[in-house]
Amino acid sequence: MLPAVDVRKAHKRYGSLHAVDGVDLRIEQGEFFGLLGPNGAGKTTLINLLAGLARPDSGQFSILGHDVVKQYRTSRRLLGVVPQELVFDPNFNVRETLRLQSGYFGLRHNEAWIDEVMHHLDLTDKAETNMRRLSGGMKRRVLVAQALVHKPPVIVLDEPTAGVDVELRQTMWRFIQQLNRDGHTIVLTTHYLEEAEALCGRIAMLKQGRIMALDSTQNLLGSMAGVRVRLKLAGALPAALLPQIAEQTGEDYLLELPSYQSLEPVLAELRMDGVEIKEMALEQTDLEDVFMRVVGRAC
Amino acid sequence: MLSFYALFYKELLRIWNGGIQAVLAPVLSTLLYLLIFSHMLEQQTEIYPGVRYTAFLIPGLVMMTVLQIAYSNSSTSLSASKITGNLVFALLAPIAYWEFFLAYVLAAVVRGLVVGTGVYLAALWFAQPPMQFPCWIILFALLGGALLGSLGVVAGIWAENFDQLGGYANFIVTPLTFLSGAFYSIHSLPSFWQQVSRLNPFFYIIDGFRYGFFGVSDISPWLSLAVVSGSLLMLAGFALALLKSGYKLRL
Numbered sequence: 001m002l003p004a005v006d007v008r009k010a011h012k013r014y015g016s017l018h019a020v021d022g023v024d025l026r027i028e029q030g031e032f033f034g035l036l037g038p039n040g041a042g043k044t045t046l047i048n049l050l051a052g053l054a055r056p057d058s059g060q061f062s063i064l065g066h067d068v069v070k071q072y073r074t075s076r077r078l079l080g081v082v083p084q085e086l087v088f089d090p091n092f093n094v095r096e097t098l099r100l101q102s103g104y105f106g107l108r109h110n111e112a113w114i115d116e117v118m119h120h121l122d123l124t125d126k127a128e129t130n131m132r133r134l135s136g137g138m139k140r141r142v143l144v145a146q147a148l149v150h151k152p153p154v155i156v157l158d159e160p161t162a163g164v165d166v167e168l169r170q171t172m173w174r175f176i177q178q179l180n181r182d183g184h185t186i187v188l189t190t191h192y193l194e195e196a197e198a199l200c201g202r203i204a205m206l207k208q209g210r211i212m213a214l215d216s217t218q219n220l221l222g223s224m225a226g227v228r229v230r231l232k233l234a235g236a237l238p239a240a241l242l243p244q245i246a247e248q249t250g251e252d253y254l255l256e257l258p259s260y261q262s263l264e265p266v267l268a269e270l271r272m273d274g275v276e277i278k279e280m281a282l283e284q285t286d287l288e289d290v291f292m293r294v295v296g297r298a299c
Numbered sequence: 300m301l302s303f304y305a306l307f308y309k310e311l312l313r314i315w316n317g318g319i320q321a322v323l324a325p326v327l328s329t330l331l332y333l334l335i336f337s338h339m340l341e342q343q344t345e346i347y348p349g350v351r352y353t354a355f356l357i358p359g360l361v362m363m364t365v366l367q368i369a370y371s372n373s374s375t376s377l378s379a380s381k382i383t384g385n386l387v388f389a390l391l392a393p394i395a396y397w398e399f400f401l402a403y404v405l406a407a408v409v410r411g412l413v414v415g416t417g418v419y420l421a422a423l424w425f426a427q428p429p430m431q432f433p434c435w436i437i438l439f440a441l442l443g444g445a446l447l448g449s450l451g452v453v454a455g456i457w458a459e460n461f462d463q464l465g466g467y468a469n470f471i472v473t474p475l476t477f478l479s480g481a482f483y484s485i486h487s488l489p490s491f492w493q494q495v496s497r498l499n500p501f502f503y504i505i506d507g508f509r510y511g512f513f514g515v516s517d518i519s520p521w522l523s524l525a526v527v528s529g530s531l532l533m534l535a536g537f538a539l540a541l542l543k544s545g546y547k548l549r550l
Contacts, residue, residue, distance in 0.1 A: 014550075051391055054550050073393035081391055087384035091313045100312075103305025104392030146388060 002065040004029045004154045004185035010059030019045040021209035034200030035189045042209040043189045051081045080152035084159045088131040095127045105150035117145045120175040137168045156187045197287040205294045213294045220290045228283040229255045234276035303398035310406030326417040347515045353426040358509040359481035364418045369411035370447040373403045377455025396542035407448030428512045435511030442527045443504040449534045475501045500530040
């Protein structure tokens, strides 16, 4: 089966900045894929290269087997992009905006789908409202609707929930998850790592234009197997446990243990030394831990 | 071609949504020129045999309006979309560079012609210039609008902010239109300035356009047609090359 997105040996420089540095990436059809990285990691540049918004210095990019440069008409019809910036044309209302976007993609009679997209994104009441009069969250919904107006099989969302309230986030994710279940491939960049952890089946982590980690979300989380114990003690931590300290603030300790089985010896040590436990909490490894370890790693 | 049609329609809808002032404001400014210049200079001798100054002035003002409106339409629309970021919606779509060019230029021509027609109709209250050769009038109006629409596309691509865009209008388009013979026949100029005027492509547009009204002109309309067509081909080629390369649009 053709990959939804295929990037090979991609390079893009802006002056001395190597924004995308030899990226190889293959995203299969139907995936919900996460592209994570700190600001300036090259996520948006990579998306712009895929969408034809930027010209690569070298490398090959294709959407469902169609080269984004040589077969740009087909590849762009197969791709829907929600840009990161909150941009809009103040000359038009919501319905006009979506009709025009349909027209750009060669669709003339698209009213039924426009109505459906507006319904799913709670935009129906605002259909005749000028874009200038919409709140930031509403404008973000229109951006999503514009990306979906031509029913693209591959949808790229570049930080679609930045600055968006919880209600909209949930509405949007429900709709996007439905699209994913219907077979659309979703590529997501987000700063909300809990979103990526909850939604994405696979994740690539970028730093300085390079992919630092690429695996299933489960495997990435598993790569940091272990248990973290947060303790508030009535005395000092026994010397035998000092190597396991991850953080310490006064009597508050965060210990990193290789497994749940290691917890019992820690408790026994505290008991033997007569150190009273005031509070104790177990913490699971989350994507943020993995992210911090990966992007914090030297290149 | 549906993508082209949608982009063209978007440009027309943008003008339409702009309201009646999109047409009335330039008509009013041009009528003020006509009022002042015709009042001051009507007593002058005939510019061409049997053509009083006010009648002579009308085609020049109409064409000057067409040129300025066509330029400002494509340059402002493109640069505003680029600077505010909403051009991304067209750039993400499967629109060929030549469709992009055609949509902006045709919309510029349409708006230029609509406003030019408004100016002409309003100016009839002052004088009624004859229409000797309507085909030449239409031809030069189309070519002039397309030339300035193309120049507007180039400026819109080039400008990185509204100050730069204003600079192009103030330092290139306005001087070239004012020094194009819109208000005078170049035969009234000293020889040196007559030669300088012949380097200005806008002069050929206005002179050829005026020929359509009066059947007389400062130079042969065929020469004007050749110069204007050649200028349009060169400028359109340059604009198309910029769009094809993605210069300042696809970074």
